[in-house]
Amino acid sequence: MRGLSGMVALALAAVPAVAVAEDQFRVLVIATPSTYHYEYIPIARDALERVARLHSFALDWTSDPARFDDDLAGFAAILFLNTPPERLDAGQRARFEAYMRAGGNAMVVHRAAIVPKDEWPWFEKLVGRRFVNHPKVQTGVVTVADPGFPASFGLPPRWIWSDEFYVTADPWRIAIDPVLRVDERSYDPTLIWPGQVGHRMGADHPLAWHHxxxxxxxFVTLLGHQADMYRDERYLQHLLGGLFWTATGRGQLR
Known part of the structure; x- marks a missing residue:
């Protein structure tokens, strides 16, 4: 019996330990609910955590802006996921600004690109555009402006997509590199609620960009209004590509 136990122990010792993948980088995700964006949170969290496990990076998920009271230096990127930026108080804003000035990186998704006018000009410059308004949710044709950028790698050149196609302005004269645009001929930019005026941006109507x-x-993407979009593998590939570049600076074909 002792001989058998010794042989088993020897055999187990000969089996190599299962390798545990180390996280390549850490991302802070802030997903704070707002009036029209709250149902997405459990779906997005499940989907993005699956993507993070698959690609060996870590997500620190929070809905509480108080997380910005802590040290942010260990994060390769901070992802604002539909979070109203104005929910951060003055101290939290200052810490995030200091994080960016120290070489930090940020990704902004959909509702997080909207800052009330004059509320936080620094963040509006970070986004690179000012939100004007949006028509009702419609189906349109999204086009790839930069096929060499990771956030477009999983997308066809022309992509049927349904969303709120945000209209933006550029009062700060910020130079951005468009990744996706929307073809305004494929939907009605003037289809909007009573009392509002729909606007056309013309041929240059960016939906995703980097700078x-x-x-x-x-990296900014204005796509992502519906909760079920986080079940769409193309959309998740779009987010993954943007996050990969934001956190690492790699993957872009020049």
Missing amino acids: RYERGRV
Whole structure:
């Protein structure tokens, strides 16, 4: 019996330990509910955590802006996921600004690109555009403006998509590099609620872009209104590509 136990122990010792993948980087995700964006949170969290496990990076998920009271230096990127930026108080805003000035990186998704006018001009410059309004949710044709950017790798050149196609302005004269645009001929930009005026932006109507701000990288996508979009693998691939570049600076074909 002792001989058998010894042989089993020897055999187990000969089996190599199962390798545990180390996280390549850490991302802070802030997903704070707002009036029209709250149902997405459990779906998005489940989907993005699955993506993070698959690609060996770590997500620190929070809905509480108080997380910005802590040290942010260990995060390769901060992802604002439909979070109203104005929910951050003055101290939290200052810490995030310091994070970006120290070489931090940010990704902004859909509702998080909307800042009330004059509420936080610094963040509006980080986004790179000012939100004007949007027509009702419609189906349109999204086009790839930069096929060499990771956030477009999983998408066809022309992509049927349904969303709130945000209208934006550029009062700060911020240079951005468009990744996706929407073809305004494929939907009605003037289809809007009574009392509002729908606007056309013309051929240059960006929906996703990247640029540099302070000392960091910024990726913005205006897509993502419906909760079920986080079950769409193309949309998740779009987010993954943007997050990969934001956190690492890699993957872009020049």
